Amino acid sequence: MGLPKTSLRLMVNVYWKVFPAVKQELDYWKKRAATIPDQELQTQALASLETKRFHCQGGAVYALLAGDKWREAIRFIVAYQTISDYLDNLCDRSTSLDPDDFRLLHQSMVDALVPENDMQDYYRLRDERADHSYLTDLVQTCRKIISTLDNYEEIYDHLLRLNQLYCDLQVHKHVRPEERIPRLQKWYQEECGGQAKLSWYEFSAAAGSTLGIFCLVSYSLGRRIPAELAERIRRGYFPYMQGLHILLDYYIDQQEDIEEADLNFCSFYDNQAYMRSRLAFFIEQANNQTRNLPDPRFHEMVQQGLIGLYLGDPKASKLSGGQKMTKQLLRISGGSTWFFHWNTKVYYRLKRIN
Structure with missing residues (x-):
């Protein structure tokens, strides 16, 4: 599968190749989730697959970077993102507020990237435990793909760094409500000190994306990438591309x-104008970073696609000041963003009709 050079060609690849392959993978995991004996674990597993399937669909665009191994990339992306979404539900919607439980659950995301790690009883610190090997099968699926990479050593540190940030965030943001902000602020100080150009909540948002991991693994499936390029990819995605991704996600989910x-x-911005200026800053910085990556046009289209996708969601226009925010950010982003925005709005109209 050649790498698309235009937004139209990208969408053709997404609709006719990527999405059908993602559906096939998700259908498999949905059948597996339906066999989970514990009712609470089954409920959360099925809910994550149903309500967050667009996370897998969006992330799977990076499979195009894997060349002939794009199906393997999709298998990894869907399995890894499904772990992420399932654990998010377990931490966010389920029965525990124990940070040690959250840390142990998210050790599965580390083990998914490190095939030599021993598997663990990830449910050991919670009451619900019988999942018919659902979580460990997801981990093993990721490990099988990771084990085929020729240059794993070059991307290892960068994968583990992005993963560590993600897991730390998930632990801190899901504890007791009164502990969340102090823990996140302390973590931010430990990671950034006084040097960052980001606030604690913007840094937290940047940590919450899996895009950099998908990009590194997909590139590594398709070619050998030297250590210098692996670092450039990580810096190209964290913090600004990943931060833009999650801030847009939080923006439309405010209500x-x-x-x-x-x-x-997004609730921590003082006002709409300041939030708009910060989102514009993330767009500008993400543009600057992705220009330094191989295949810069592809990464530019992914960024524009993120903006068009999220701002094309009906939830965006229902927010206070949402229409004004959408027009201004689309104008700043320019290029193919309008195409992706229009495409998304048509998709939602057709979905509503059907």
Whole structure:
């Protein structure tokens, strides 16, 4: 599968190749989840596959970087993202508020990237444990793909760094509500000190994306990448591309998170104008970083696709000031962003009709 050079060609690849392959993988995991004996674990597994399937669909665009091994890349991306979404549900919607439980659950995401690690009883610190090997099968699927990489040593440190940030965030943001912000602020100080150009909540958002991991693994499936390039890819995605991804996700979920009493990083901006200026800053910085990557046009289209996708969601226009925010950010992003935005809006209209 050649790497698309235009937004139209990208969408053709996504709709006709990527999405059908993602559906096939998700259908398999949905059947596996339905066999989970514990009712609570089954509920959360099935809910994550149903309500967060677009995470797998969006992440799987990186499979195009894997060349002839794009199906292997999709298998890894879907399995890894499914672990992420399942654990997010277990921490966010289930029965525990124990940070040690959350840390142990997320050790599965580390083990998914390190085939030589011993597997663990990831449910050891919670009451619900019988999952018919669902989580360990997801981990093993990722490990099989990782084990085929020729230059794993070059990307190892970068994968583990991005994974560590992600897992740390998931632990800190899911503890007791009164502990969340102090823990996140302390973590931010430990990681960044006073040097960062980001606030604690922007840093937290950047840590919450899996895009850099998908990019590194997909590239490594398709070619040998030297250590210098692996570092450039990590820096190209963290913090700005990943931060833009998650801030947009939080932006459109503001009303839902108020109703569910969930932590939303966009709620910490002083006002709409300041939030708009910071999102514009992330767009600018992500543009600057992705220009230094191989295949810069592809990464530019991914960024524009993220903006068009999230701002094309009906939830965006229902927010206070949402239409104004959308127009200004689309204008700043330019290029193919309008195409992806229009495409997303048509998709939601057709979905509503059907």
